[in-house]
Ligand SMILES: NC(=O)c1ccc[n+]([C@@H]2O[C@H](COP(=O)([O-])OP(=O)(O)OC[C@H]3O[C@@H](n4cnc5c(N)ncnc54)[C@H](O)[C@@H]3O)[C@@H](O)[C@H]2O)c1
Ligand SMILES: [Zn+2]
């Protein structure tokens with residue numbers, strides 16, 4: 001399977017990370033797999049999370065909510081990758097400052113991190129002035145390697161994402177692999193997801209990563225100075 | 234400013250449009266002093282290039298004076314006289330670093346369009362459809378040049394515009410076409426098409442050591458221009474080209490063949506009529522008569538180098554023949570940045586004077602008429618240079 005090879009380094013490295021990390025990541029991985037594998041992984045990760053977090057009831061139930069909403073094949077899943085001729089530390093540093101994400105993720109308006117870096121508030125723009133917002137926390141953080149986040153309960157949207165950074169071509173190139181999930185939506189949030197990702201969610205994220213690449217490699221976003229036609233149409 | 238705009242097949246107009254501005258830190262604005270019409274522009278004019286829009290500014294061969302630079306451009310200053318590559322390239326992505334400048338990852342804002350057709354997108358180009366980025370072109374008084382810190386190169390004061398202008402495209406294009414042939418000293422190279430690209434291919438093949446060049450066209454003054462460079466010539470309306478090539482090469486075939494014709498090849502044989510019928514009812518996009526002939530004529534194990542542009546789908550493409558003879562096929566938009574400095578040196582040293590190809594010197598206002606003249610090869614037209 002194609003994505004197991006992409007993800008295996010991080011999975012292999014996981015035993016060195018905490019079980020919380022493993023739980024958080026597996027949740028995200030689980031959702032990309034075929035249903036049967038998925039439920040197995042989701043179960044394991046759920047149990048792991050519970051074991052580590054039973055001192056903190058509120059969070060556990062919040063995570064369970066997120067997990068329930070994002071489990072299996074429901075919702076929007078996008079996996080896209082891009083390669084950059086930029087040192088891995090630089091790419092990681094840029095992405096880790098979540099405030100930077102709206103610079104290349106077209107649907108985001110702002111991401112504001114709390115001073116301690118644990119939580120962040122995400123605001124996305126939608127059609128006709130619509131705005132949706134959610135709070136998220138970093139569930140995995142391995143410098144120059146992996147970053148994963150998930151929304152917290154009480155948000156407009158249930159979402160999780162992960163990004164891995166891997167050296168390729170003998171370390172001269174950095175490969176960034178992104179996995180984003182949005183739960184099956186209803187109401188306002190559903191309208192937003194339909195607007196932001198349209199019929200081709202992968203294309204939307206591919207354009208986001210293309211902008212990231214332009215920004216970090218070329219130092220600017222390519223434009224012909226005409227009204228943008230947009231890739232997702 | 235004045236600019237040459239496309240409004241549909243055979244419909245070119247000169248109109249006033251807003252002046253371009255610096256939009257990105259690596260931009261420059263060039264005041265155009267000379268700009269040319271390319272055979273590639275004729276493909277647009279002929280309606281063969283998809284994703285053109287009404288009002289698009291044409292032109293990708295231009296040079297001029299720097300009048301403004303973005304804050305990150307330290308290599309150029311206002312007042313510099315430069316010639317600009319028609320391919321737009323960032324200089325920093327994997328492809329630029331590998332010297333594959335026309336395949337730059339970061340210069341095409343509409344990469345997704347090209348990806349739908351090709352899987353992955355090439356670089357942006359000036360004035361060459363939205364699939365190639367939708368950049369306004371250089372047949373205008375001013376043009377915005379992105380990545381001006383890696384593209385344009387300065388022109389020594391001793392050289393005239395007409396000597397330097399073709400570094401923007403057709404000289405590097407002919408040179409790359411010849412270089413791709415991996416010419417060895419005793420080689421014979423056959424060149425289909427004696428338009429400007431063919432002319433530079435012929436001269437580059439000699440520069441790179443070819444013993445013989447055989448040039449094929451039907452237009453007398455173009456064949457004469459080829460002969461002036463030392464090529465033997467074949468008029469494809471007078472002789473059977475494959476037969477003639479076979480005889481001229483002792484029954485072996487040319488070591489390398491260059492298709493400097495592209496997707497609007499004209500022909501006199503059955504396959505050419507078939508192409509014409511199919512493209513005119515949109516069942517095929519390209520006419521590849523010259524390319525088919527080049528593949529058929531090439532010696533076993535030889536190289537077919539294709540600077541001629543193809544835009545879509547080829548019908549009756551003789552891949553079996555290419556396979557059976559173990560041919561190497563090389564093609565693509567020219568990596569102009571790669572060749573500019575070395576070719577500038579050859580010009581400065583007097584090894585070649587590219588202005589030989591210019592037959593028409595006009596102003597921008599003459600563009601609509603000159604597209605027609607160039608397309609129909611009227612008035613012995615080989616290359617048109619416009620001074621705004
Ligand atoms: N690869 C690149 O980056 C690049 C750059 C510039 C131009 N080009 C392409 O190169 C090609 C030639 O450009 P040009 O400016 O010389 O154009 P042009 O139209 O002036 O020349 C084409 C020549 O081919 C001749 N011809 C037509 N059918 C023929 C046939 N069957 N056999 C032999 N000759 C035939 C024509 O009589 C004409 O002289 C075009 O396709 C152009 O788009 C490619
Ligand atoms: Zn050209």
Ligand SMILES: [Zn+2]
Nearest residue numbers: 323326329337
């Ligand atoms: Zn590049």
